[in-house]
Amino acid sequence: MPLRSRRVPGVFITLEGGEGSGKTTQAVRLCQSLTQRGYNVLHTREPGGTLVAERLRSILLERSVEPMASETETLIILAARRQHADQVIRPALEHGTLVICDRFSDSTMAYQGYARGLDLKLLRTMNDWATGGLTPHLTVLFDLPVTAGLTRRRSEAVSQNRLDLETERFHTKVRAGFLALAKREPRRIKTIDARQSPNAIARQVETLVLDRLGSLRMKPPKHR
Ligand SMILES: Nc1ncnc2c1ncn2[C@@H]1O[C@H](COP(=O)(O)OP(=O)(O)OP(=O)(O)O)[C@@H](O)[C@H]1O
Numbered sequence: 001m002p003l004r005s006r007r008v009p010g011v012f013i014t015l016e017g018g019e020g021s022g023k024t025t026q027a028v029r030l031c032q033s034l035t036q037r038g039y040n041v042l043h044t045r046e047p048g049g050t051l052v053a054e055r056l057r058s059i060l061l062e063r064s065v066e067p068m069a070s071e072t073e074t075l076i077i078l079a080a081r082r083q084h085a086d087q088v089i090r091p092a093l094e095h096g097t098l099v100i101c102d103r104f105s106d107s108t109m110a111y112q113g114y115a116r117g118l119d120l121k122l123l124r125t126m127n128d129w130a131t132g133g134l135t136p137h138l139t140v141l142f143d144l145p146v147t148a149g150l151t152r153r154r155s156e157a158v159s160q161n162r163l164d165l166e167t168e169r170f171h172t173k174v175r176a177g178f179l180a181l182a183k184r185e186p187r188r189i190k191t192i193d194a195r196q197s198p199n200a201i202a203r204q205v206e207t208l209v210l211d212r213l214g215s216l217r218m219k220p221p222k223h224r
């Protein structure tokens with residue numbers, strides 16, 4: 001039987017959104033704030049999070065790699081996710097850790113499903129198989145107009161990866177995909193307007209997370 005994340009003592013929170021929508025900025029701030037409140041927090045990211053998964057990430061994001069079918073891309077992502085779930089996420093949750101993950105399954109649905117056009121139902125089944133049914137307790141979606149996100153990304157010193165080079169039309173489909181996912185699962189996925197200032201967004205993220213921790217009755221270990 002699949003191990004659903006809600007049966008474990010930890011809490012699993014994912015941050016989702018398009019390129020440059022502020023996921024990493026907010027993940028760092030959220031981890032700081034939760035650590036200050038006494039929680040044991042683990043900040044991780046996808047694709048990646050383990051040695052094997054980080055190697056798979058390099059293959060995925062390398063620009064000069066040979067042409068890659070959407071199916072190949074999906075299988076690599078799911079292989080990395082399985083490794084990450086087994087080696088990092090599930091053990092942390094079993095130890096009662098609060099896991100904050102930068103991208104997870106919803107990115108696969110948005111990028112490989114809604115944007116690349118792979119069958120959504122099949123993707124969901126494959127993703128469930130790859131993760132053993134691991135589902136976030138809360139997902140925060142940072143919604144930003146595509147041009148704003150790409151401008152933010154392009155203003156950074158880092159080089160453009162394979163997905164940054166996709167067309168604006170592709171990124172528009174990614175954004176619409178994320179919004180469709182949020183509409184389908186309004187209890188799990190909460191959307192934030194990512195055009196706001198980092199401080200305003202951080203306050204909203206914190207409220208959403210503390211509310212969810214409250215409803216899951218998760219207190220910081222030292223307050224137990
Ligand atoms: N609310 C904000 N307003 C303006 N700029 C922001 C905001 N949040 C983050 N940024 C800036 O935008 C850029 C992208 O932010 P960040 O790396 O957090 O996004 P991301 O969603 O993690 O991107 P990626 O998908 O590329 O990993 C950074 O230069 C960051 O400083």
Ligand SMILES: [Mg+2]
Binds near residue numbers: 023024102
């Ligand atoms: Mg990031």
